[in-house]
Amino acid sequence: MGWFNRKKKHIAPTTKKTVIPDGQWVKCDDCGELLHVKQLEVNSWVCLKCNHHFRIGSEEYIKILLDENSFKETEKKMRSANPLEFVDTKDYNERLKTSMKKTGLNDAVRTGIGKINGKKVAFAAMDFKFIGGSMGSVVGEKIARIIDKALENKIPLIIVSQSGGARMMEGALSLMQLAKTSARLTRLADAHIPYISILTDPTTGGTTASYAMLGDINIAEPKALIGFAGPRVIKQTIGRDLPKGFQRSEFLLEKGFVDMIVNRKELKDKISLLLDFLG
Amino acid sequence: MINNILDFEKPIVELEQKIEEMKKLDDNLDIKEEIKTLEEKINHLKKSVYENLTRWQRVQLARHPQRPYTLDYIYNMTEDFVELHGDRLFRDDKAIVGGLAKLGNEKVMIIGHQKGRDTKSNLYRNFGMPNPEGYRKALRLMKMAEKFNIPIITMLDTPGAYPGLEAEERGQAEAIARNLFEMSKMRVPIIVVIIGEGASGGALGIGVGNRVLMLENTWYSVISPESCSSILWRSWEYKEQAAEALKLTAKDLLELKIIDRIIPEPLGGAHKNQEEMAKILKEVLLEELAALKKMKPEKLVEDRIEKFGAMGVYIE
Ligand SMILES: [Zn+2]
Numbered sequence: 136m137g138w139f140n141r142k143k144k145h146i147a148p149t150t151k152k153t154v155i156p157d158g159q160w161v162k163c164d165d166c167g168e169l170l171h172v173k174q175l176e177v178n179s180w181v182c183l184k185c186n187h188h189f190r191i192g193s194e195e196y197i198k199i200l201l202d203e204n205s206f207k208e209t210e211k212k213m214r215s216a217n218p219l220e221f222v223d224t225k226d227y228n229e230r231l232k233t234s235m236k237k238t239g240l241n242d243a244v245r246t247g248i249g250k251i252n253g254k255k256v257a258f259a260a261m262d263f264k265f266i267g268g269s270m271g272s273v274v275g276e277k278i279a280r281i282i283d284k285a286l287e288n289k290i291p292l293i294i295v296s297q298s299g300g301a302r303m304m305e306g307a308l309s310l311m312q313l314a315k316t317s318a319r320l321t322r323l324a325d326a327h328i329p330y331i332s333i334l335t336d337p338t339t340g341g342t343t344a345s346y347a348m349l350g351d352i353n354i355a356e357p358k359a360l361i362g363f364a365g366p367r368v369i370k371q372t373i374g375r376d377l378p379k380g381f382q383r384s385e386f387l388l389e390k391g392f393v394d395m396i397v398n399r400k401e402l403k404d405k406i407s408l409l410l411d412f413l414g
Numbered sequence: 415m416i417n418n419i420l421d422f423e424k425p426i427v428e429l430e431q432k433i434e435e436m437k438k439l440d441d442n443l444d445i446k447e448e449i450k451t452l453e454e455k456i457n458h459l460k461k462s463v464y465e466n467l468t469r470w471q472r473v474q475l476a477r478h479p480q481r482p483y484t485l486d487y488i489y490n491m492t493e494d495f496v497e498l499h500g501d502r503l504f505r506d507d508k509a510i511v512g513g514l515a516k517l518g519n520e521k522v523m524i525i526g527h528q529k530g531r532d533t534k535s536n537l538y539r540n541f542g543m544p545n546p547e548g549y550r551k552a553l554r555l556m557k558m559a560e561k562f563n564i565p566i567i568t569m570l571d572t573p574g575a576y577p578g579l580e581a582e583e584r585g586q587a588e589a590i591a592r593n594l595f596e597m598s599k600m601r602v603p604i605i606v607v608i609i610g611e612g613a614s615g616g617a618l619g620i621g622v623g624n625r626v627l628m629l630e631n632t633w634y635s636v637i638s639p640e641s642c643s644s645i646l647w648r649s650w651e652y653k654e655q656a657a658e659a660l661k662l663t664a665k666d667l668l669e670l671k672i673i674d675r676i677i678p679e680p681l682g683g684a685h686k687n688q689e690e691m692a693k694i695l696k697e698v699l700l701e702e703l704a705a706l707k708k709m710k711p712e713k714l715v716e717d718r719i720e721k722f723g724a725m726g727v728y729i730e
Pocket of ligand 1: 163164165166167168182183184185186187
């Protein structure tokens with residue numbers, strides 16, 4: 136939920152923002168190395184010098200994880216209806232419009248059917264750049280429907296999460312998406328269809344407290360922020376600094392909440408291998 | 415007592431005190447007339463105050479320090495309560511209580527958040543903010559209920575899941591996610607009642623049911639008005655506006671088709687008459703239970719998944 140505050144801090148902003156004006160060179164958020172966009176793209180947006188995983192969006196994940204031109208998008212047009220007519224310092228309608236214009240997306244997740252090394256999968260990838268990757272009615276419904284697609288076609292489900300949590304501007308409706316998506320996953324489990332959850336930086340709040348934590352296999356990208364409460368809130372609660380590496384992928388692996396950390400460059404082949412085992 | 419009175423309760427309480435004072439006076443006919451007029455005035459005042467509460471005022475009532483909590487309902491509504499402790503993994507979380515009880519002639523598993531009433535008991539109950547072991551205890555009890563074919567009643571009243579360091583270490587998110595998943599497929603009836611504060615995932619973590627009921631003066635949303643204010647307005651000062659924007663009252667949620675039913679409270683709120691409140695709730699629960707008990711296990715599961723599946727508003 137803390138995407139407004141987090142923006143300012145050291146957590147990497149979206150790749151687009153880091154692109155230097157001429158559009159060809161990018162500075163690594165971690166080591167400061169100047170890298171060419173083409174070079175980075177070939178390297179799955181992982182720093183060639185320090186292995187920093189740049190924050191990328193659904194478009195890049197589709198390219199990296201799915202076979203070329205295999206992605207057929209579903210529910211592309213679905214968008215928020217602003218059911219609460221929510222206004223804070225800004226009108227939610229305005230926030231939506233601005234986000235749509237800026238990102239070219241209709242909401243914070245894209246879903247569809249694609250192939251991984253020739254194997255058909257139901258696929259979803261979230262976009263932090265769309266209102267902090269927050270889950271409202273649209274994200275919840277699109278996730279629920281892609282679960283249905285996996286079930287109908289008896290194909291595995293892959294969800295790439297990247298989200299600040301449930302979307303405040305849709306109030307309790309956002310909250311109920313946690314239950315909606317988790318409930319729907321029980322049908323997939325009953326049908327013995329594998330679900331692999333990929334947790335990327337950041338995955339927090341209601342998204343972690345629902346489908347992101349419910350994979351048969353949970354895979355994290357290196358050093359991703361993953362948790363329920365945001366670090367700022369926890370710090371406030373306990374009144375002291377948080378230990379280094381707290382709520383990062385490596386911490387979650389140590390505590391037993393993800394199965395493995397996989398470098399983005401090896402992610403596709405790892406998923407492919409796992410699907411080979413699970414069916 | 416006096417510091418437990420909310421701003422909008424003050425004029426009512428003042429009038430009530432005045433009457434009490436006058437009643438102590440002589441059996442003077444004039445005074446009796448005066449008392450009668452005052453009592454009428456109070457009734458008018460109460461009705462208009464409680465019918466026109468703002469959303470923020472409802473939030474305040476939901477947090478009223480005299481408000482009945484889960485254990486109060488259990489003691490006032492049920493018999494033979496046997497509390498069950500622990501998640502069998504780490505420890506017993508005091509912010510969630512649960513156990514077997516008899517509600518009328520029905521055996522039930524009752525599970526709910528539990529707040530404390532003073533500093534000491536609030537520390538003991540962690541202000542009703544569960545750690546992962548609380549959700550895991552709740553799940554253990556629900557699975558037991560399922561095993562012995564006993565319906566489940568959950569009571570929601572929490573300012574949120576505890577945002578602590580150890581809670582994260584032990585997988586707060588996983589614990590809540592697991593409950594949402596497992597509650598969806600329980601083969602016994604589940605009735606959820608919001609009895610106070612329904613703050614976000616910490617509340618929903620025991621909130622997936624066939625029926626979701628809300629007491630009249632409670633709130634349920636994705637975030638508390640204060641936190642919403644601090645994030646969206648970047649200040650704690652806009653909690654009233656945030657409460658309005660979030661549409662978090664029982665009436666709002668009934669309109670949004672998130673809850674099934676609003677349970678009326680005694681005039682002035684549940685804290686004005688705990689026994690009466692418990693009696694009203696007990697009747698509603700027995701009525702709802704009777705209907706759900708007619709449903710087959712597969713149907714109960716299907717019903718729950720479809721129920722939550724229908725929640726959400728979007729444009730296609
Ligand atoms: Zn680097």
